[in-house]
Amino acid sequence: MHIGLIGLGKMGAHMRERIRAAGHEVSGYSRTSPDRDVTSLVELVAALPTPRIVIVMVPAGAATAQTITDLGELLCLVELVAALPTPRIVIVMVPAGAATAQTITDLGELLSAGDLVVDGGNSKFTDDIVHARELKAKGIGFVDCGISGGVWGQENGYGLMCGGDDEHVKMVMPIFDALRPEGPRDEGFVHAGEVGSGHYVKMVHNGIEYGLMQAYAEGFELLLAKDSVKDVPGSFKAWTRGTVVRSWLLDLMVKALEEDHDLGQIRGYVNDSGEGRWTVEEGIAHAVPMPVITASLFARFSSRQDDSPQMKAVAALRNQFGGHAVTKAGESGVLTDH
Numbered sequence: 001m002h003i004g005l006i007g008l009g010k011m012g013a014h015m016r017e018r019i020r021a022a023g024h025e026v027s028g029y030s031r032t033s034p035d036r037d038v039t040s041l042v043e044l045v046a047a048l049p050t051p052r053i054v055i056v057m058v059p060a061g062a063a064t065a066q067t068i069t070d071l072g073e074l075l076c077l078v079e080l081v082a083a084l085p086t087p088r089i090v091i092v093m094v095p096a097g098a099a100t101a102q103t104i105t106d107l108g109e110l111l112s113a114g115d116l117v118v119d120g121g122n123s124k125f126t127d128d129i130v131h132a133r134e135l136k137a138k139g140i141g142f143v144d145c146g147i148s149g150g151v152w153g154q155e156n157g158y159g160l161m162c163g164g165d166d167e168h169v170k171m172v173m174p175i176f177d178a179l180r181p182e183g184p185r186d187e188g189f190v191h192a193g194e195v196g197s198g199h200y201v202k203m204v205h206n207g208i209e210y211g212l213m214q215a216y217a218e219g220f221e222l223l224l225a226k227d228s229v230k231d232v233p234g235s236f237k238a239w240t241r242g243t244v245v246r247s248w249l250l251d252l253m254v255k256a257l258e259e260d261h262d263l264g265q266i267r268g269y270v271n272d273s274g275e276g277r278w279t280v281e282e283g284i285a286h287a288v289p290m291p292v293i294t295a296s297l298f299a300r301f302s303s304r305q306d307d308s309p310q311m312k313a314v315a316a317l318r319n320q321f322g323g324h325a326v327t328k329a330g331e332s333g334v335l336t337d338h
Contacts, residue, residue, distance in 0.1 A: 001174055002027070010150075015158070018153060081107070087114045088111055088115040089116045089172055093147075104117060111138070111140050116141040119143070119199075128144040146160070157179065164191075164195050206275035206276060207280070210279075232257070232262070276300075
């Protein structure tokens with residue numbers, strides 16, 4: 001199979017090599033990468049034999065804005081769709097939200113009954129239902145696919161979680177097989193259920209990831225705080241074999257500590273990409289207690305505050321009811337009680 005791939009950043013470039021290693025040919029295009037195979041979207045379309053499949057995967061920011069502008073003008077997209085034989089398959093990998101919605105809307109105007117759109121980004125599962133309904137009205141199929149693996153996916157393979165009709169998943173299975181890890185299919189790929197279920201499973205996966213990372217992080221800080229522990233990186237490394245807490249995330253923590261033994265080169269400011277919030281919202285909607293994932297999400301919020309307004313309120317209240325000392329603005333805090 002020969003496909004086109006737009007966007008050769010961290011994820012896109014590694015996906016290209018992973019697909020090539022499986023014996024497929026990939027023509028890659030990027031506005032900025034010197035490693036691109038073609039120099040324009042038009043050249044990309046012209047280079048692809050039939051049946052043509054294009055994966056769109058561009059980084060957030062200016063590159064995405066320019067790509068969406070191009071798609072909005074429809075020039076290159078019209079040429080792409082016109083070049084594809086039926087049934088056409090287009091895999092979309094752009095940032096979740098407005099960019100994905102606009103891309104799918106544009107494709108809906110250009111594709112025909114029997115064609116297929118795959119959303120491989122991090123869209124919210126509720127958006128999938130809207131996109132599927134929009135395309136189904138025109139006879140166009142839709143598959144949502146959560147993809148995990150990050151920058152290590154090229155080497156290790158990507159975990160794939162799909163939702164949609166059986167016939168639509170089967171249409172794109174050769175590419176899914178190229179992207180997933182080697183070994184049994186069911187250990188790196190799942191057709192989870194109806195449209196939206198793939199991104200739902202990926203959402204829960206990311207929520208679990210939040211909790212796991214937070215647990216390792218809390219253990220790291222406690223080890224740093226204990227004077228008698230002299231080798232924190234070594235302690236983490238010792239857990240990588242034979243212990244019940246060993247995992248790939250632990251391996252990555254060891255790697256990070258080997259590069260920066262106390263993480264002193266990093267500021268403790270952590271963003272979130274949305275899936276953790278959605279997981280907590282779903283927990284509330286279904287009355288499922290999720291204290292670990294919720295606390296890990298809130299810990300990220302706390303990391304973004306230089307001086308917490310809520311902790312100011314707590315300090316003021318302690319002073320009011322018990323006369324406890326407060327630290328004045330501009331002064332360094334002193335631990336006086338436990």
